[in-house]
Amino acid sequence: MSAEKYIKNYINGALVPAVSGDYLENLTPSTGEVYSYFPDSGPADVDQAVKAAQEAFPGWSNAEPRTRFRLMMRIADIIEQNLEVYAKAEALDSGKPFTMSSTVDIPRAQSNFRFFATAALQFGSESHHMAGSAINYTLRQPLGVVGCISPWNLPLYLFTWKIAPALAAGNTVVAKPSELTPMTAFLLSQACIEAGLPAGVLNIVHGLGPKAGQAIVEHPGTKAISFTGGTKTGQHIARTAAPMFKKLSLELGGKNPNIIFTDCDFDEMMVQTLRSSFSNNGQICLCGSRIYAQRPIYERFRDELVKRTQFLKVGPPLAKDTDLGALVSKAHMEKVQSYLSLAEVEGGKILCGGTVANPGSTYENGYYLRPAVIEGLPIDCRTNQEEIFGPVVSIAPFDTEAEALELANGTPYGLSATLWTQDVSRAHRMAEHLQAGIVWVNCWMLRDLRTPFGGMKQSGIGREGGQEALRFFTEPKNVCVKYR
Numbered sequence: 001m002s003a004e005k006y007i008k009n010y011i012n013g014a015l016v017p018a019v020s021g022d023y024l025e026n027l028t029p030s031t032g033e034v035y036s037y038f039p040d041s042g043p044a045d046v047d048q049a050v051k052a053a054q055e056a057f058p059g060w061s062n063a064e065p066r067t068r069f070r071l072m073m074r075i076a077d078i079i080e081q082n083l084e085v086y087a088k089a090e091a092l093d094s095g096k097p098f099t100m101s102s103t104v105d106i107p108r109a110q111s112n113f114r115f116f117a118t119a120a121l122q123f124g125s126e127s128h129h130m131a132g133s134a135i136n137y138t139l140r141q142p143l144g145v146v147g148c149i150s151p152w153n154l155p156l157y158l159f160t161w162k163i164a165p166a167l168a169a170g171n172t173v174v175a176k177p178s179e180l181t182p183m184t185a186f187l188l189s190q191a192c193i194e195a196g197l198p199a200g201v202l203n204i205v206h207g208l209g210p211k212a213g214q215a216i217v218e219h220p221g222t223k224a225i226s227f228t229g230g231t232k233t234g235q236h237i238a239r240t241a242a243p244m245f246k247k248l249s250l251e252l253g254g255k256n257p258n259i260i261f262t263d264c265d266f267d268e269m270m271v272q273t274l275r276s277s278f279s280n281n282g283q284i285c286l287c288g289s290r291i292y293a294q295r296p297i298y299e300r301f302r303d304e305l306v307k308r309t310q311f312l313k314v315g316p317p318l319a320k321d322t323d324l325g326a327l328v329s330k331a332h333m334e335k336v337q338s339y340l341s342l343a344e345v346e347g348g349k350i351l352c353g354g355t356v357a358n359p360g361s362t363y364e365n366g367y368y369l370r371p372a373v374i375e376g377l378p379i380d381c382r383t384n385q386e387e388i389f390g391p392v393v394s395i396a397p398f399d400t401e402a403e404a405l406e407l408a409n410g411t412p413y414g415l416s417a418t419l420w421t422q423d424v425s426r427a428h429r430m431a432e433h434l435q436a437g438i439v440w441v442n443c444w445m446l447r448d449l450r451t452p453f454g455g456m457k458q459s460g461i462g463r464e465g466g467q468e469a470l471r472f473f474t475e476p477k478n479v480c481v482k483y484r
């Protein structure tokens with residue numbers, strides 16, 4: 001198992017270049033240098049992948065669930081045995097700290113395979129009895145070939161979060177990782193070969209979104225698309241797939257509120273708020289980017305947040321003491337910087353951070369920013385309404401529960417929200433009215449893979465996780481049997 005200079009597609013069980021023979025440069029954000037190349041795939045590669053997946057479908061969909069279970073567990077074992085190789089590749093590709101990729105990203109990729117391998121053994125269906133006359137039972141059958149398209153922020157974590165349930169439910173898959181972070185998907189291809197996954201069951205096509213990704217969405221052979229990424233891309237995918245009546249699961253952006261009441265456990269809230277603000281450089285759709293603290297503790301909170309933020313170490317991904325690594329790309333760093341400039345125009349005061357960081361001469365061309373805290377922005381300004389997806393939080397005080405709810409719900413997004421209070425009744429009251437697919441109370445990013453995961457409003461449609469994912473990747477068919 002090794003990261004290689006020339007990444008290959010994984011089609012019909014073999015590692016192959018793009019049909020065109022063309023490669024694109026893969027940069028590491030840690031130095032801004034090219035360190036490998038990935039295939040510039042297009043419709044011809046996707047067509048080969050879909051054909052291979054179609055041929056593999058009868059064998060895979062009819063295989064005993066325990067056969068799928070064994071193979072998926074074997075893939076998880078191989079990832080676990082090679083944790084360091086995977087975690088290093090993830091850190092170099094995405095710029096995130098190795099301390100994160102080795103404890104969060106890669107362990108979660110293993111868990112995704114294990115969780116859904118086991119779920120394949122447990123998945124059942126409903127029946128509905130019409131007393132004295134008939135019984136209805138529901139067959140849940142795999143869809144066929146499905147497309148899985150994932151982003152760069154949690155590369156293998158989110159890639160496997162889609163692939164594993166699709167395979168567990170008996171589908172065959174054509175998947176594309178982000179062009180910014182292709183390396184761990186390539187390592188996964190090697191793991192599938194080593195595990196003995198039958199040819200064509202999983203096919204991984206590398207390349208650009210508008211070319212290779214678009215070809216997966218447009219191909220008449222893909223019956224469903226599971227996508228995580230930006231809201232604009234999600235809208236475009238929906239426009240393409242809807243007239244073809246494909247099933248769609250879209251997990252999109254967020255502008256998530258943290259609401260901090262005076263009665264919270266202040267110390268625990270501070271620890272978790274720092275995490276929810278700047279984990280992975282704020283490049284997680286669940287990060288809390290708008291923080292509202294109740295007026296009596298607002299100033300104490302603000303001063304403590306600024307102090308702790310200034311203490312965070314921005315450094316190269318492989319250094320042991322790095323808290324925040326590099327942002328994923330130059331273009332993304334410039335996007336984040338443009339929002340920092342906009343925030344000032346919109347009346348915000350940058351209390352700390354927002355400047356370029358240079359963790360040493362080897363890294364001077366990498367994409368490093370000091371994490372920023374902004375105060376004084378109105379709720380309806382662009383900085384408070386649009387997803388920045390970087391190490392930037394905006395803070396403001398509030399007085400009442402009603403005001404906090406209005407602020408929290410006042411954006412087009414509805415992915416997650418975090419509440420800090422020791423008053424259980426208030427927590428339930430607020431949770432009921434928050435427009436978010438996930439509400440965390442006195443915690444953040446505490447994940448149980450059985451729960452529904454996804455957002456409302458412009459944060460997407462559908463839910464991933466547990467039974468929801470298995471339902472998405474199957475077609476329910478009701479059979480009604482009259483017996484009297």
Ligand SMILES: NC(=O)C1=CN([C@@H]2O[C@H](COP(=O)(O)OP(=O)(O)OC[C@H]3O[C@@H](n4cnc5c(N)ncnc54)[C@H](O)[C@@H]3O)[C@@H](O)[C@H]2O)C=CC1
Nearest residue numbers: 150151177178208209210213214229230233252253285389
């Ligand atoms: N999980 C999330 O919520 C994420 C949100 N974003 C947001 O989106 C913004 C833009 O980031 P991008 O890297 O451009 O994300 P993106 O949404 O364009 O990329 C995500 C995936 O979609 C693919 N893709 C792009 N265009 C496609 C198309 N026409 N058809 C099929 N697949 C396509 C990409 O190749 C990648 O694999 C970020 O600044 C951030 O605000 C980005 C990544 C993850």
Ligand SMILES: O=C(O)/C=C/C=C(\O)C(=O)O
Nearest residue numbers: 153228284285286447453
């Ligand atoms: O924990 C999860 O399942 C998902 C986490 C994060 C994202 O989906 C994201 O950042 O896109």
